[in-house]
Amino acid sequence: MDYTPTQSGFRQQPNMRLRNSSVDGVEGSQLFEDMSGAAHGLQTGNQQAGPQPAGFSGQSILSDPMSNLAMAYGSSLASQGREMVDKNLDRFIPISKLKYYFAVDTMYVGKKLGLLVFPYMHENWEVSYQQDTPVAPRFDVNAPDLYIPAMGFITYVLVAGLALGTQNRFSPELLGVQASSALVWLIMEVLAVLLSLYLVTVNTDLTTIDLLAFSGYKYVGMIVGVVAGLLFGRPAYYLSLLWCCAAIFFFMIRTLRLKLLSEAAAEGRLVRGTRNQLRMYLTMSIAAAQPIFMYWLTYHLIR
Amino acid sequence: RRQHTCEKNMAFTLYSLIQAAILCVNAVAVLHEERFLSKIGWGVNQSVGGFGDEPGVKVQLMNLVRSVRTVMRVPLIAVNAVCIVLLLLFG
Numbered sequence: 001m002d003y004t005p006t007q008s009g010f011r012q013q014p015n016m017r018l019r020n021s022s023v024d025g026v027e028g029s030q031l032f033e034d035m036s037g038a039a040h041g042l043q044t045g046n047q048q049a050g051p052q053p054a055g056f057s058g059q060s061i062l063s064d065p066m067s068n069l070a071m072a073y074g075s076s077l078a079s080q081g082r083e084m085v086d087k088n089l090d091r092f093i094p095i096s097k098l099k100y101y102f103a104v105d106t107m108y109v110g111k112k113l114g115l116l117v118f119p120y121m122h123e124n125w126e127v128s129y130q131q132d133t134p135v136a137p138r139f140d141v142n143a144p145d146l147y148i149p150a151m152g153f154i155t156y157v158l159v160a161g162l163a164l165g166t167q168n169r170f171s172p173e174l175l176g177v178q179a180s181s182a183l184v185w186l187i188m189e190v191l192a193v194l195l196s197l198y199l200v201t202v203n204t205d206l207t208t209i210d211l212l213a214f215s216g217y218k219y220v221g222m223i224v225g226v227v228a229g230l231l232f233g234r235p236a237y238y239l240s241l242l243w244c245c246a247a248i249f250f251f252m253i254r255t256l257r258l259k260l261l262s263e264a265a266a267e268g269r270l271v272r273g274t275r276n277q278l279r280m281y282l283t284m285s286i287a288a289a290q291p292i293f294m295y296w297l298t299y300h301l302i303r
Numbered sequence: 304r305r306q307h308t309c310e311k312n313m314a315f316t317l318y319s320l321i322q323a324a325i326l327c328v329n330a331v332a333v334l335h336e337e338r339f340l341s342k343i344g345w346g347v348n349q350s351v352g353g354f355g356d357e358p359g360v361k362v363q364l365m366n367l368v369r370s371v372r373t374v375m376r377v378p379l380i381a382v383n384a385v386c387i388v389l390l391l392l393f394g
Contacts, residue, residue, distance in 0.1 A: 177316075180317055183317070184316070184319070185315070198363065198367070199363045199367075200363075278360070
């Protein structure tokens with residue numbers, strides 16, 4: 001029974017228990033019962049344990065140099081890990097470029113939504129540039145953004161769940177099924193557009209994210225159609241879908257004309273040549289694919 | 304029954320997209336240069352195009368086929384092996 005002052009408070013407890021169980025070992029089976037050994041130990045060894053709990057509580061976790069070292073090492077590891085993740089993530093997903101597409105404000109969103117539903121009065125469809133870089137969407141209505149497509153996608157999944165629920169066909173897995181199939185169609189459409197752009201050798205500054213944004217604008221029309229169908233029945237669904245399809249077709253043609261066609265053809269003059277013809281066909285087919293997808297992804301929601 | 308077929312139409316998952324992509328890339332990688340592509344006039348040395356700015360759709364397609372075959376030959380072995388194992392295990 002020596003009270004050697006040890007550094008760490010942890011090591012004192014097992015010593016206490018060992019001492020007490022050796023004291024009680026004569027009585028038989030209590031060696032294996034930790035609880036009863038400790039209980040006995042507390043009673044018999046109370047006067048021995050007197051000064052020790054005070055010493056034990058005085059040495060808290062933070063003042064122990066070993067755990068200090070461990071904490072410092074752990075936090076440096078964590079910051080190193082975070083740096084590495086940031087660096088590698090930036091290589092795969094261009095985070096800074098993505099931030100450009102989310103730089104929107106309420107007025108832009110309102111104007112863009114109005115443009116998606118009624119694009120016939122808008123005159124100037126050019127994206128304004130600022131020293132060779134496109135201006136942020138906040139300052140120019142014509143710039144593509146990713147906020148509306150992302151929110152539109154999520155809203156579409158929720159509205160699809162709502163529509164299925166009103167027909168008693170809902171189950172939580174169906175939300176995931178709707179979301180993943182809509183995502184798959186979106187990816188396939190973007191890949192098809194990329195492939196056709198490569199084949200026709202269009203020199204354009206449309207990036208993949210731009211194409212993703214343009215393909216995501218149709219969710220707005222789909223949501224309008226489905227909500228109208230839920231509120232007012234099938235004729236309203238067909239009417240509003242027709243209106244939104246025409247609007248998206250017009251919107252896509254006006255937007256893509258400036259990006260894909262050559263200068264002369266974009267201004268509306270008829271330019272001969274197979275290359276311009278191919279580009280015109282490409283623009284028309286991209287724009288025509290939007291209404292097809294809009295109908296394909298919503299017709300099963302309205303009964 | 305009608306709703307079941309509708310949902311089966313729509314039940315695409317990302318994994319089925321990956322499988323479809325693997326199958327398509329396999330199909331492109333299997334086209335042999337001498338035995339097949341040259342015979343139908345799609346060989347690479349037959350694409351002497353003009354030096355202007357107009358490669359044309361067919362030349363672009365041939366270049367695409369050749370580059371897919373060159374790049375994806377070795378990774379396709381690994382990807383196909385993984386796909387086969389997954390299909391055997393999980394059906």
